[in-house]
Amino acid sequence: MLTIRRLFRFSMIAVVLCAGGVGERARGNGPTEAIDFETQVVPILTRFGCNAGACHGAAIGRRGFKLSLFGSRPVDDQIAIVQELEGRRVNLDRPTQSLLLRKATETMEHGGGERFDDASPAYAILERWIAQGGKRLQRRQLTDLAVTPTNVLLKKTDDSVAVSVVARFDDGSTQDVTDVTSLTSDDSESVSIDRDSNRLTVHRRGEHVVIARYLDRVQAIRLGIPLGTQQLDPSTRDGRPGSVVDRWIDGKLRQLRIPASPRADDHEFARRVWLDLTGHLPSPDRLDAFVADRSDDKRRRLIDRLLKTDQFAAYWALKWANLLGIDSKSLQPEGSQAYHGWLTESFRQDSPWNASALAMLTASGDGYVDGSVNFLRSGNGPDGLAELATRVFMGVRLRCANCHDHPLDHWTQDDYHGLAAIFAKLKRGRVVSTSTRGEVTHPVTGQPALARIPGTRDLSADDDGRMEFARWVTAPSNPYFARAAVNRIWAQLMGRGLIDPVDDIRATNPASHPELLDALADEFIAGGFRFRPIIRLVCNSDAYGRTSQTRPANQSDSVYYSHFLPRGLEAEVVAGAIADVTGVDIVYGADDQRDAIRLTDNRMDSETLDILGRCDREAACETPALSSGSLAKVLHFLNGDLLNRRLDDRQGRLTKWLQTYPDDFTLMETLYKQTLSRPLNDSERRYWAEQFDLATESGGRWRDRQTRQMFFADAFWGLLTSETFLTNH
Structure with missing residues (x-):
C-alpha cells in the first residue's frame, strides 16, 4: 500500500507534468512536449547550486564531475551529464535510477547533500528530460527577464516582499521562472530568503542587495528599510534649485531618513x-x-x-598615471616621460576622453616620441592588455573570465581570449606596429582564440580588431x-x-x-x-x-x-605639502625637480616617496588609502629625518616664524593656517593656553629661545603627523 507521503509525491509530479514545467506558463507545453535543455534543465542546476563555483562548477569540478560555471556552456554540460562515464550519470531506461537524480535527492551518498526531493517540480522536470533521452534540444532562446520588484523600501525590520521572475523567449512564450531562479543575499543575516514562498525578509535597517540569476541574466534586487526613524523635511535646500547631483543624493537621504551634515565652512x-x-x-x-x-x-x-591652472593638469595627470600604471620599468624613462607628458597635455586641453581612448587603443609608432603609443606597450602580453583596456575604459574585471566564465557577470572565456587575440598581433618594442601573425590559445578548445568584441561578436580575419574594439568601446551607446x-x-x-x-x-x-x-x-x-x-x-x-x-x-x-x-592623499601630495609648509624643499633626481607631482619617472630613487607609500604601478592605484600607512612610515614620522631636519633647519619657516612672531598665539595660529588651513578653534585655544602656562615661567616668559623653539617644533611636528593634515576632508 502506498503511504500518504508517496501518494502526495505522485500527485505533485502529475501536476507538474500536466503544467509542462517548473512554474510553466508557456503556450503549448503539454506533458508530451520535449524538455528544452538550456532553458529548463540548466536553470535547475543553477538554482540548486550544482554548477556553482563551490560545487561542480569549479574550474576542476568535483569528484570527477565538472559542469560549466552557472551553465555558461550548456553544450559541454549535456555531454558531461549524458555521455561521460559511459553514460552512467543517466539511466535512459529507468530514469529514477539515474545518478543525477539519486545524488541530488541523496538516496545515494552525495558530498553536496540533498538538493531537492523526489516530490519536487525540479525532480519531475529532470526525470522527464532523462526519459526523453537526455537530449540537448533547443526549442527557444531567452530574450528578456523581468524581475519584480527591483527596488523596494519597506517600513520596518522583518517586513518581507515576494519576488516574481518572468522569462520571455524568442518564440513569443513567457514563463514564470521564479522557482528556478537563483536568489542570493549579499548578507544572509540581513536578508533571509524563503524559497517555498519566494519571499525576502529584511532583518536590518539600511539597504541590502539580493541577486536574481536565471541563465546568463542577473538582476540586483535592492531592499531597504530607513536607517532613521524621523521623517525628514523634504524642503532641505531653502528654495535653492538643486543640481542633478543633489537631486538624487538628497532624495536618497530623505528616503532612508539620514540627516545631512551642514555645509562646510x-x-x-x-x-x-x-x-x-x-x-x-x-x-x-x-x-x-x-x-x-x-x-x-x-x-x-x-x-x-x-x-x-597648470597645477590641475599636472595633478590629475598623476592620478591617471597611477590608474593607467605608467611604469618606467616597462616603458623605460623615455617612454614614461612621453606618456606622462601626453597625459598632462590632455588634461591641460581638456581633450575628449573618447578621443584619447581611441588614440591609445589604435596608436602605432615610437613610444619615446608619441606618448599615446605607450598604452599598448603597457600590460603583460596580450592578456594583460585585454585586462588593462577593459579595466580602464569599461570599469570591468575581465580577468575573472580567464580560467572560467566570469562567476558574477556575463563575460565568458571567449570574450577574454577573443579580446586578447586582438592585441596578439602587435609588435610591442619601443616602436609599436601591427603584425600579420600572432595568436593566443583558448584554454578550452586548445585552438587559436577567435578575435572578439567582448559580449558582442566575433571578428573576421579582414577586420582591424583594434579599431573595431576602440570604436565600439568609445561609442556613446556603449x-x-x-x-x-x-x-x-x-x-x-x-x-x-x-x-x-x-x-x-x-x-x-x-x-x-x-x-x-x-x-x-x-x-x-x-x-x-x-x-x-x-x-x-x-x-x-x-x-x-x-x-x-x-x-x-x-x-x-x-x-x-x-x-x-575623508580621503587619503597621494605620497607626492603629502611630500609637497611637507615641503611647502616647512619651507624646506625636497629635491628629486639630477634635474633638481621640487614638485613630486610632476615627476615622470615613478622609479626614481626617493626615500621620501617610498616612506610615504607611493603607488606601485605594477598594480594600479585607483585612490589613495585612508590608513596611516606602513610601519616604516609611522616610525619615520616619529623620529625620522623627513620631518626633524625640516623643523630644525635654520632657513626653514619655523626658525623665521619664531623670530617674526613673538606672540605665542599668533605663532600657533600661523602653524594651524599653514598645515590645516584654518585658525585655532575655541577648544584648541584653551588647550594651548594651558600648555603655554605649563611650559613657561612666571609671567609667561620662556626660559630661553631654545626652549621656545623646542616647544613649537613639537607642536609643528604634531600637526604634520596628524590625520587631519594627512587626509583631505
Whole structure:
C-alpha cells in the first residue's frame, strides 16, 4: 500500500507534468512536449547550486564531475551529464535510477547533500528530460527577464516582499521562472530568503542587495528599510534649485531618513577643493582672501579658477598615471616621460576622453616620441592588455573570465581570449606596429582564440580588431565607457565610487545611486566626453560642499554622502605639502625637480616617496588609502629625518616664524593656517593656553629661545603627523 507521503509525491509530479514545467506558463507545453535543455534543465542546476563555483562548477569540478560555471556552456554540460562515464550519470531506461537524480535527492551518498526531493517540480522536470533521452534540444532562446520588484523600501525590520521572475523567449512564450531562479543575499543575516514562498525578509535597517540569476541574466534586487526613524523635511535646500547631483543624493537621504551634515565652512571647503584640484594646500594669503570674499558665487569662481591652472593638469595627470600604471620599468624613462607628458597635455586641453581612448587603443609608432603609443606597450602580453583596456575604459574585471566564465557577470572565456587575440598581433618594442601573425590559445578548445568584441561578436580575419574594439568601446551607446569614466571622477572627488570598487561594474554590484550614475554619464556624453564639466558639476554640488563632521544620526553612513568622506592623499601630495609648509624643499633626481607631482619617472630613487607609500604601478592605484600607512612610515614620522631636519633647519619657516612672531598665539595660529588651513578653534585655544602656562615661567616668559623653539617644533611636528593634515576632508 502506498503511504500518504508517496501518494502526495505522485500527485505533485502529475501536476507538474500536466503544467509542462517548473512554474510553466508557456503556450503549448503539454506533458508530451520535449524538455528544452538550456532553458529548463540548466536553470535547475543553477538554482540548486550544482554548477556553482563551490560545487561542480569549479574550474576542476568535483569528484570527477565538472559542469560549466552557472551553465555558461550548456553544450559541454549535456555531454558531461549524458555521455561521460559511459553514460552512467543517466539511466535512459529507468530514469529514477539515474545518478543525477539519486545524488541530488541523496538516496545515494552525495558530498553536496540533498538538493531537492523526489516530490519536487525540479525532480519531475529532470526525470522527464532523462526519459526523453537526455537530449540537448533547443526549442527557444531567452530574450528578456523581468524581475519584480527591483527596488523596494519597506517600513520596518522583518517586513518581507515576494519576488516574481518572468522569462520571455524568442518564440513569443513567457514563463514564470521564479522557482528556478537563483536568489542570493549579499548578507544572509540581513536578508533571509524563503524559497517555498519566494519571499525576502529584511532583518536590518539600511539597504541590502539580493541577486536574481536565471541563465546568463542577473538582476540586483535592492531592499531597504530607513536607517532613521524621523521623517525628514523634504524642503532641505531653502528654495535653492538643486543640481542633478543633489537631486538624487538628497532624495536618497530623505528616503532612508539620514540627516545631512551642514555645509562646510570656507576654510574646510577651500582646503578640500585646493587639494582635490591642484594637489597643493592653499597659501595663507589666498585662503584669507577667499574667506574674506562675501560674494555668493565665490566657491563657483574658485572652482573655475583652479580648473584652469597648470597645477590641475599636472595633478590629475598623476592620478591617471597611477590608474593607467605608467611604469618606467616597462616603458623605460623615455617612454614614461612621453606618456606622462601626453597625459598632462590632455588634461591641460581638456581633450575628449573618447578621443584619447581611441588614440591609445589604435596608436602605432615610437613610444619615446608619441606618448599615446605607450598604452599598448603597457600590460603583460596580450592578456594583460585585454585586462588593462577593459579595466580602464569599461570599469570591468575581465580577468575573472580567464580560467572560467566570469562567476558574477556575463563575460565568458571567449570574450577574454577573443579580446586578447586582438592585441596578439602587435609588435610591442619601443616602436609599436601591427603584425600579420600572432595568436593566443583558448584554454578550452586548445585552438587559436577567435578575435572578439567582448559580449558582442566575433571578428573576421579582414577586420582591424583594434579599431573595431576602440570604436565600439568609445561609442556613446556603449553601456560601460561613460559610466566608468564618471564613476572614477566621482570616486576621486567624493572618496567612494557610486559603483564601488570602481573597476568592478556589473549587474551584481549595483550603484548606490543608479539614477545619478546614469545622469552623470549622460552629462559626460552631452559635454563631449570632457572631464572638467563633470568635475565642475560635482564640486559645485551640496554633497561635495558638506562638512566631514558627522551628526549622531549619520555617523555610520559611508555610502550615501550625508557628510563628506575623508580621503587619503597621494605620497607626492603629502611630500609637497611637507615641503611647502616647512619651507624646506625636497629635491628629486639630477634635474633638481621640487614638485613630486610632476615627476615622470615613478622609479626614481626617493626615500621620501617610498616612506610615504607611493603607488606601485605594477598594480594600479585607483585612490589613495585612508590608513596611516606602513610601519616604516609611522616610525619615520616619529623620529625620522623627513620631518626633524625640516623643523630644525635654520632657513626653514619655523626658525623665521619664531623670530617674526613673538606672540605665542599668533605663532600657533600661523602653524594651524599653514598645515590645516584654518585658525585655532575655541577648544584648541584653551588647550594651548594651558600648555603655554605649563611650559613657561612666571609671567609667561620662556626660559630661553631654545626652549621656545623646542616647544613649537613639537607642536609643528604634531600637526604634520596628524590625520587631519594627512587626509583631505
